[in-house]
Amino acid sequence: MTAPDDRRTYLAEHLTEVRDRLSRACAAADRAPDSVTLLPVTKFFPASDVALLRELGCTEFGESREQDASPKVVEIGTDGVRWHMIGRLQRNKAKAVAAWAHAIHSVDTDRLVTALGKAVAGAVDNGDRTTDLDVYVQVSLDGDTHRGGVDRVDLEALTAQVSETAGLRLAGLMAVPPLGADADASFEDLQRLHAQVLASHPDATGLSAGMTGDLEEAVRHGSTCVRVGTAILGPRPITSP
Ligand SMILES: *Cc1c(COP(=O)(O)O)cnc(C)c1O
Numbered sequence: 001m002t003a004p005d006d007r008r009t010y011l012a013e014h015l016t017e018v019r020d021r022l023s024r025a026c027a028a029a030d031r032a033p034d035s036v037t038l039l040p041v042t043k044f045f046p047a048s049d050v051a052l053l054r055e056l057g058c059t060e061f062g063e064s065r066e067q068d069a070s071p072k073v074v075e076i077g078t079d080g081v082r083w084h085m086i087g088r089l090q091r092n093k094a095k096a097v098a099a100w101a102h103a104i105h106s107v108d109t110d111r112l113v114t115a116l117g118k119a120v121a122g123a124v125d126n127g128d129r130t131t132d133l134d135v136y137v138q139v140s141l142d143g144d145t146h147r148g149g150v151d152r153v154d155l156e157a158l159t160a161q162v163s164e165t166a167g168l169r170l171a172g173l174m175a176v177p178p179l180g181a182d183a184d185a186s187f188e189d190l191q192r193l194h195a196q197v198l199a200s201h202p203d204a205t206g207l208s209a210g211m212t213g214d215l216e217e218a219v220r221h222g223s224t225c226v227r228v229g230t231a232i233l234g235p236r237p238i239t240s241p
Contacts, residue, residue, distance in 0.1 A: 008052050014232045015040075015056055022226065025219040036219055039084055041211075041229035043068060044236045047075040053232075054081065060102070062086040062227050066093040073100040086174075086208075086227055088148050094119040103134035105174040105208045105227070108150040113161050113168070120167035134171040135162045136208045139193055141186050142178035149175060152193060159197050159204065172206030172224070173197060183214035187221035194222065 018038065026033045041062040042050050050061055050072060059080060063069035064087025073083055082102035089097060089104065091112055097104065098119035107113060116133060123129040137158050140149030150158050163170040173194050177186035187209055194207050210218025210226035218226060229236065 004048070004052075007049070008055075010234070011049065011052050011232065012056055014234070015053070015058070018228055018231045021231075022215065022219070025216045028216070029220045031219065036223055037225045039086075039208075039225050039227045040232050041086065041227050042072070042233065043087070043229065045233050047072040049233060050076050060084060062105075062229075064088075066096050070096055070100070084227075091115040095122060098123040098133060099128040101133060102131075103136065103171060105136040106138045106148060107135050107162065108138045108140070108145070108148060108158070110158060110161055113158065113165055117165040117167050124167065132167055132169040134206070135168045136171050136174040136206060137162060137197075138174045138176075139190065140178075141175055141189055142181065144178065147176075147178075155193060155197070156200070159201060163201055163204075170201050170204045172204045172208065174208035176211070177214065183217040184220070187214075187218050187223070191221040 022036060022038055023033050026036060037060065039060050039062045040053055040058050043064040060082040062084045066089065069083065078100055083100050085097050085101045085104040086106060088106055089112060094115040098116065104116070107116065120129065120133050137155065138149040139155055140147065140151055143151050145151055159170055162168050173190065175190045177183045190209055197204055206225060207223050208225045208227065209223040212228050212231040215226040215228065
């Protein structure tokens with residue numbers, strides 16, 4: 001077990017490194033440094049790490065599993081903190097997530113959109129939330145939807161459904177490069193799809209793209225939010241799904 005002071009030092013150093021990396025990526029892409037949000041991904045790490053990252057100035061956190069996230073949210077709270085659900089979500093978890101999530105990055109089916117709309121309405125009714133839920137539609141770049149994401153042929157219908165659902169706000173798109181695919185080409189493709197979505201939904205300016213291994217490529221292709229776990233927190237305690 002690492003002493004809290006050692007852990008704080010570790011997180012501070014790695015956070016600084018990632019922030020520098022992000023600034024360099026923005027400069028290289030001729031983009032303003034504040035045009036890309038750094039979303040630390042704290043999945044599988046304890047609430048104590050979230051607390052340390054808060055002290056280091058982070059206010060938004062990404063989580064990928066409802067059962068892992070909800071207890072941390074209880075411990076840390078939502079005051080001054082925005083929680084992002086970035087992993088695949090089963091419809092029966094929509095209610096729990098609607099109680100604490102500022103945003104969800106992994107929406108890929110019409111049935112999940114319907115469930116989230118209902119869940120947000122319920123959360124508003126019982127006082128758990130006051131704002132709309134930001135929704136990023138996750139797109140599958142290779143059409144292998146088993147790995148998450150909607151096939152591009154269904155993208156227009158799904159973004160339209162989100163924008164028409166009360167309680168949800170279409171924030172933009174999210175994607176992960178397919179296994180073994182070239183990150184640069186993948187994010188270029190994603191940026192083109194985002195441009196098509198923006199043509200009908202000009203407010204959907206968010207592009208959630210880039211992780212520890214490929215944030216530079218994502219920033220080059222218009223990412224507005226990089227989701228970074230390993231480079232900040234180290235190797236995850238257990239394997240992610
Ligand atoms: C775990 C995860 C990340 C962070 O990945 P790292 O490679 O550790 O930076 C980003 N996005 C999603 C959807 C994830 O599940």
